[in-house]
Structures are given as C-alpha cells and as structure tokens.
Amino acid sequence: MDKKESFHWADLAADNVIQQKGDKDSYTVAAGITPSGIIHIGNFREIITVDLIKRALEKKGKKLRFIYSWDDYDRFRKVPKNIPEEFEKYVGMPIAxxxxxxxxxxxxxxxxEKELEESLPPVGISPEFIMQDEMYKACKYTEGIKKALQNKSKIIEILNRxxxxxxxxxxxxxxxxxxxxKKDSTKVLQYDxxxxxxxxxxxxxxxxxxxRKKGNVNLKWRVDWPMRWEYEKVDFEPAGKDHYAAGGSRTTGKEIAEDVYNYNNPTDLIYEWIGLKGGKQFSSSAGNVITLNDVLEVYEPEIVRYLFAGTRPNTEFAISFDTDVLKIYSDYDKLEKIYFGKEEISKEKLPKQKRIYELSSINLPQEIPFQPSFRHLTMLVQIYKGDVEKVLDHYEKNKKTELRAKLAHNWIQKHAPEEFKFELQTQAKAELKEQEKQALRLLTEKLKNNDYDETTLFEEFYSICKELNLKNTEFFTAAYKTLINKEKGPRLASFILAVGKKEIIKILETIK
Ligand SMILES: [Zn+2]
Ligand SMILES: [Zn+2]
Incomplete structure (x- = not known):
C-alpha cells in the first residue's frame, strides 16, 4: 500500500525533518507573520501545521521548541480598509x-497580536512568541545585520536573478x-x-x-527571514504557496540562508489557502475575513483541529458555516467512535483514522466521551429560545454538552439557513382543512393517554393518517404549521418529545 494511505501526513513530515536536519534530541519549529491587520484563519493554518508536526516529532521522543515570530518591527506599509484614514501619517514607521x-x-x-495569542490556547497551541521589535531594538541581531551588509552584493545578485x-x-x-x-525615509550615506x-x-x-548600540535597523523581509533561521536554528517552517513561486521569498531565502548565513534551509512544507463556505455573518464589507475566534463560535476546539489534521496541508479546503456544520459534527463523533472501537472500520484505514483523532484531541480522553447530537441541540436551543440551562436539563450536565449547546445556539443565530430556524408557537394560527384538524385532535388524545418514545410516536403518526385516510405529508405539514408556523421542521417525533407532551397538547388544544 502507498505510504501516504496508511500514515498521517504529519508523521511523514516529521520523518522528513529528521532525515533532512539529522537525528537530534531537540528541534526548533517556527511560524510567524507581520501583524499588519486581522490574523485570519488562513494564517492559522500555518500555526496548526507547525503544531501538528511538533506533536508528531514529540511522539518520536523529541524535545520541541515552537517559536512564533511577530514581525512587528516591519514598516507600516499602507492603511488597511477598516482603519481610519488619518493613519496615513504613520506609513513608514514600525507597526509596533x-x-x-x-x-x-x-x-x-x-x-x-493579542487577538490571535488569546485564541490559541483553547485549541491546545501555546508557542513561544518572539517580538521582532523587541529583538531589533535590543540589538540582538547585530551579527546578522553585519553579515547582510557585508554580503550586500551577494544578496543583490540573488535577488536580481x-x-x-x-x-x-x-x-x-x-x-x-x-x-x-521614526520613519524609514532614510538613505544610507556610508557603511564602514x-x-x-x-x-x-x-x-x-x-x-x-x-x-551594536542603537536598534534603528530592521533587515528587509527577504533577508530577515533567513537571518532568523540561522539565529534561532530553525529546523522546520512551512509557508504559503505564494512564497514558493520562482523568486518568492522562500526561494530567495533558501539561497540567502546558504550563501550569506551558511545555514541549511529549514525543512519546508507548502500549505494551501482556506476558503469559506456559507456564513451569513461574514459580509463582503469585512472582506470575508474570518478569524480563529469566528470558527470557535461554531466548532468545538477539537473539531477545529480535526478540520486541519484531517486534511493535507497542500489541499485547499473551505471552512463551512452552512448545513455542512451538522455533517462535520457527526463525522467527528463517528471518528471518536472509531477511535474507541465502537464503530467498525477496515483494518487498513484504522491506524490513520486513530491518528487523526489523536492529533485532533487537546487532552486525549481515556474513554469515549458522551456525544450529544449537534443536530438535536440545534433543535433544543430553539425550543428553549437560547436558554442553555434549560437545554442542559435534557442531559447529564457536563462541560462538553454545555459548550456544544452554546455553539449550536451560535450557529442557529448567526449562520443557519432559514429552513433550519423555527419558533415554537403558543397559539395555533394556521388555516387547516377539517380532516387535518381531526388528525391533530386525535394526536392530542393519543398524547394524553399514552407514553411514547421516538419510534412508537412516529408509528402513531402513520396509524392516525391511516385511520383518517389522510396523506402523511398533509399530516406533517399541518403539524408543523400549527406548532412552528412553517411547512417543514425538525423530525416531528423527536421534536414533540423534546418540547414535552404537556406543552404540545396546550398548543394543539388551541386549534379552533
Ligand atoms: Zn486594541
Ligand atoms: Zn526622519
């Protein structure tokens, strides 16, 4: 079998690091960005890619240092869309x-910086942050700057290619x-x-x-990057595909690292863009920019990790905010069942699936956690109008159920398509045919006199229809119109049981 089919990509990438950088006790893995605006989910892909490879190396018994560099000594280039125009006056100054x-x-x-830094620990990622403005101002890179200046013509030659x-x-x-x-509108007159x-x-x-004494100097990005590889002894750092184009900063960085800093290029990996699917809240006026926090409003932290751990970095994919959310939750629950041996899967596929689950986890559970259905929760939060406490009365209370209920509520409020939304009525308003009224009255009587579970109640709907010679579809439509004032709705039997018989009977009895 193809190695790629049976091993997780992060483990293969970790093997690559060891092969290229040598078998050592410890490794440094790195990521970073210029915080010139909102750090979006595409940038998070870089961070989690590094985190997954860090974990893969740790599994091999290695010690890891994960550094994240904030390139905040970079110049402020231009005023982004959502920033006041008066910031024009700061162009050319360091953004820090x-x-x-x-x-x-x-x-x-x-x-x-803070927005991103605060959003990482919840997904189990805690890099060591390095502020470039502090490093440069404290003259930490003096030797790297000197090498760049002394090798200026070599650098020019590389870049000019x-x-x-x-x-x-x-x-x-x-x-x-x-x-x-404080601006960079300067010209070097002489270098000694x-x-x-x-x-x-x-x-x-x-x-x-x-x-050596004054930290006014910031290396240009294409030189700064390889200088830091050498300074921090970086073994692995991925980059977005734009950096890998001919003449991209990764290509020139590799040459500068070797020729100027005498350092072997860190093991690399290309990651693809992240798209967006659905998500009514993200208007195009905000540039469709979504952050990790936006994703964490709908997905559990483990599921956020799962989205990335389950996809190869070189594959483009979209974060879904539409009805796919329901499928992703149920896929993740299925993966969890597979991991704990509660669901069958072919022997060949098992190791990789188990590994995806491990890499998605934040604290690997010892036994299978309770899995409240996300779909069912989207119904309950609507029945209780967002009152999560009441929703939790349906469960043995625990942190996971509470979080999942909150996320289901967020999804309904912010992103769910209209057909998913409903409001429980207090008064029957719908115009119904006589036969439909009869059927719902019969249902009322049955509910008063019997106890049901989902299956028996479902069967009861059909026997009512049969008895009154009513089409099933007409019965369901009449029930939805009466209970939630819509033609369609959640699965009727589970809906009735979730709301509670008493409450349903009260509504049905208002049919005139
Ligand atoms: Zn602020
Ligand atoms: Zn000046």
Whole structure:
C-alpha cells in the first residue's frame, strides 16, 4: 500500500525533518507573520501545521521548541480598509510604534497580536512568541545585520536573478528608522564595513549610528527571514504557496540562508489557502475575513483541529458555516467512535483514522466521551429560545454538552439557513382543512393517554393518517404549521418529545 494511505501526513513530515536536519534530541519549529491587520484563519493554518508536526516529532521522543515570530518591527506599509484614514501619517514607521486604532492596546501591532495569542490556547497551541521589535531594538541581531551588509552584493545578485527591475549598488538590505521622525525615509550615506552606518532622512535629520548600540535597523523581509533561521536554528517552517513561486521569498531565502548565513534551509512544507463556505455573518464589507475566534463560535476546539489534521496541508479546503456544520459534527463523533472501537472500520484505514483523532484531541480522553447530537441541540436551543440551562436539563450536565449547546445556539443565530430556524408557537394560527384538524385532535388524545418514545410516536403518526385516510405529508405539514408556523421542521417525533407532551397538547388544544 502507498505510504501516504496508511500514515498521517504529519508523521511523514516529521520523518522528513529528521532525515533532512539529522537525528537530534531537540528541534526548533517556527511560524510567524507581520501583524499588519486581522490574523485570519488562513494564517492559522500555518500555526496548526507547525503544531501538528511538533506533536508528531514529540511522539518520536523529541524535545520541541515552537517559536512564533511577530514581525512587528516591519514598516507600516499602507492603511488597511477598516482603519481610519488619518493613519496615513504613520506609513513608514514600525507597526509596533504606532497607536492602536481601536484604543485598547499599547500599539497597532499588539492589538492584532493579542487577538490571535488569546485564541490559541483553547485549541491546545501555546508557542513561544518572539517580538521582532523587541529583538531589533535590543540589538540582538547585530551579527546578522553585519553579515547582510557585508554580503550586500551577494544578496543583490540573488535577488536580481528574479527581478526584472534590477537592484543597484546603492541598495541596502535594511530599513533604517530615523531617530528623529521614526520613519524609514532614510538613505544610507556610508557603511564602514563593520558596525557603523551614516544616514540622512527625508525629514532633514542626519546621524551616524553604531548598530551594536542603537536598534534603528530592521533587515528587509527577504533577508530577515533567513537571518532568523540561522539565529534561532530553525529546523522546520512551512509557508504559503505564494512564497514558493520562482523568486518568492522562500526561494530567495533558501539561497540567502546558504550563501550569506551558511545555514541549511529549514525543512519546508507548502500549505494551501482556506476558503469559506456559507456564513451569513461574514459580509463582503469585512472582506470575508474570518478569524480563529469566528470558527470557535461554531466548532468545538477539537473539531477545529480535526478540520486541519484531517486534511493535507497542500489541499485547499473551505471552512463551512452552512448545513455542512451538522455533517462535520457527526463525522467527528463517528471518528471518536472509531477511535474507541465502537464503530467498525477496515483494518487498513484504522491506524490513520486513530491518528487523526489523536492529533485532533487537546487532552486525549481515556474513554469515549458522551456525544450529544449537534443536530438535536440545534433543535433544543430553539425550543428553549437560547436558554442553555434549560437545554442542559435534557442531559447529564457536563462541560462538553454545555459548550456544544452554546455553539449550536451560535450557529442557529448567526449562520443557519432559514429552513433550519423555527419558533415554537403558543397559539395555533394556521388555516387547516377539517380532516387535518381531526388528525391533530386525535394526536392530542393519543398524547394524553399514552407514553411514547421516538419510534412508537412516529408509528402513531402513520396509524392516525391511516385511520383518517389522510396523506402523511398533509399530516406533517399541518403539524408543523400549527406548532412552528412553517411547512417543514425538525423530525416531528423527536421534536414533540423534546418540547414535552404537556406543552404540545396546550398548543394543539388551541386549534379552533
Ligand atoms: Zn486594541
Ligand atoms: Zn526622519
């Protein structure tokens, strides 16, 4: 059998890391981004890809360091859509040094950093965050900067291989922030070949700095990345497919790492984009940007992990907010049953399925957890108008059921298609045929005098129809119209039992 069929991709990728970087006791895996705006779910794919490979390496007995670099010493390039126009005045400054447009954090960068940082622990991911503005300002990368400056012509040569507009000799691989106006509108006048740079700024300021002592220098992205691979001794870092195009930053980064920093490219992996399916709440005005927190409003953390662990990184997929949500929950419950041997599956498929479950878990349960049906919960939360406490009366209370009920409620409120929504009526308003009324009256009597489970009640509907010579579809439509004022609705027997006989009888008795 093909190796890919029987092994999980994260385990194969971990093997790759060991093969390429050597069999060591510990490894450093990395990810990172410039927090220039909302960190969306596509960026999360990078983070969880690293986390899954970290776990795969740990399973092989390795020690792991997972670093996440915030490139917050990068320049503020342009004002994004949802940011006030007046921020134009900060273009050219480091994003860690400009104010938070939402006024709730220390800086622009921190605003977007914190949102992501706080959303990761719930999905079982806790990287070590490295703030590039702190590293650069504290002159931690002095030697890396010197190497870049000393090898400027080598870097120009590498970059020019992929550029139609060639970089000239007066180009430097750095952004130098002016000490006076804080912007990078500076020009290097002289580099002494060691640690001193003389520059002048468009604001008129001129200065000579020693970058061992003054952290004004930020390496340009294409050089900064390989410099940090060497600085942190990164063994594995994936990247989005755009970085891998000919002349993409991963391609040039590999060459710069080898030629300038004498460092072997970390083991890499390409990950694909994430799409969006359904999700009424995400209007195009917000640019269809969804975050991990948005996904966590509908999916349990383990299921979020499952979506990514169950899909190869090089496969594009969409996060669904439409009725697929129901299927994904039931698929996950099925996977859990398979893991705990409660559902049959072919021997060949079993190991990989079990591995997907392990990698999806946050704390691997010892025995199969209770699985309240998500579909059933979407009905209960509507019956109780979002009162989760009342919904929980139907179950033995536990944290998982409580969370699932809340998520079902979120889904109904924010994303569920109209046909899924209903409101329990208190008064029968529908126009019914005499025969339909008779059938519902008969149902009322039956409910008063008998106890049912879902199966026996379902059978009762059919015997009522038979007795009154009514079409089944007419009976169901009449019942839905009376109870929820819609032509269709949730499975009638389970709905009636969930609402409770007493309540249903009260409504049916208002039929005139
Ligand atoms: Zn803020
Ligand atoms: Zn200036």
């Amino acid at each position: 040094d400009i104010p938070d447009p939402f006024k709730c954090h220390k800086s622009y960068a921190e605003h977007f 992929y550029r139609s507009e060639h970089l000239l000799d007066d180009w430097y691989p750095i952004n130098l922030y002016c000490s006076e106006c 070949g060691d640690y001193e740079i003389k520059y002048e700024c468009a604001c008129g300021f001129k200065e000579k700095i020693d970058f």
